[in-house]
Amino acid sequence: MKVNYFATLTTASLLSLALTAGCTQSSTQTTNPTTENTEQASSTIPNQENKTQASPTAASNESNTKANTTAANPEAGNQGVFYEEGGIAIRGTDPVAYFQQGKPVQGKPQYTYQWANITWQFSSTQNRDLFASNPEKYAPQYGGFCAWAVSQNYTAGTDPNAWTIVNDKLYLNATKGVQSTWEKDIPGNIARANQNWPGILNNLKR
Known part of the structure; x- marks a missing residue:
C-alpha cells in the first residue's frame, strides 16, 4: 500500500511538472509573434522615407516647368x-x-x-x-542717344544736325560742339560707348 501510494504521488508530480513546462513553452511562443510584428512594423519605415525622397523630384519637375515656361516666353521687343x-x-x-x-x-x-x-x-x-x-541698318546707334555721352557712360538727347556715319552706322550727338569733341577720337569713343551701352540699356529698361 505504501509503495502504491508513493508511486501514485510520483506520477502526479511528474504530470504537474509536465503541465508547468508546457505552459511555460506556450507562453514563450506566444511572445514571438509580438517580436515578429515589431520587426514587420519597422520594415515599413524605409517606405515612408522613399515617399519623402520622392517629393524633391516633383519639386524639380515643377522648377523645370517654370524654366521652360520662361524660356518659351522671352522678353518681347528686341529693338531696344x-x-x-x-x-x-x-x-x-x-x-x-x-x-x-x-x-x-x-x-x-x-x-x-x-x-x-x-x-x-x-x-x-x-x-x-x-x-x-x-x-x-538705318536707326542711329545707342538708341539715338548722344554718342559722346554714351562713351562717358551716361545719356543725353541729340540734335539731328550733329550726325556722322562711320562704317555704315549712324551716330548722333547732342550738339555740333559735342560732335567736334567726339570726333577727336572716333574709334576710341565708339569702343568705350560699345562697352558702356549694354549696362546703360539695362538701366533704361527698368
Whole structure:
C-alpha cells in the first residue's frame, strides 16, 4: 500500500511538472509573434522615407516647368530703347536720308513707320520701305542717344544736325560742339560707348 501510494504521488508530480513546462513553452511562443510584428512594423519605415525622397523630384519637375515656361516666353521687343520726343524719333528726321542723300531731311507725317514703340517719319515711301525692311541698318546707334555721352557712360538727347556715319552706322550727338569733341577720337569713343551701352540699356529698361 505504501509503495502504491508513493508511486501514485510520483506520477502526479511528474504530470504537474509536465503541465508547468508546457505552459511555460506556450507562453514563450506566444511572445514571438509580438517580436515578429515589431520587426514587420519597422520594415515599413524605409517606405515612408522613399515617399519623402520622392517629393524633391516633383519639386524639380515643377522648377523645370517654370524654366521652360520662361524660356518659351522671352522678353518681347528686341529693338531696344530709343530716344524720342513726343513719341517721334530724331525729331521727325528721316533716318534713311542720312544714307541715301547724305544729309538730314525732315520726314512727313504721311510717311511713318512704327518701330521700337515709337514713330519714325520719312520723306518718301521709298525711304519708309527701306527702313521697314531693315530698321537696324538705318536707326542711329545707342538708341539715338548722344554718342559722346554714351562713351562717358551716361545719356543725353541729340540734335539731328550733329550726325556722322562711320562704317555704315549712324551716330548722333547732342550738339555740333559735342560732335567736334567726339570726333577727336572716333574709334576710341565708339569702343568705350560699345562697352558702356549694354549696362546703360539695362538701366533704361527698368
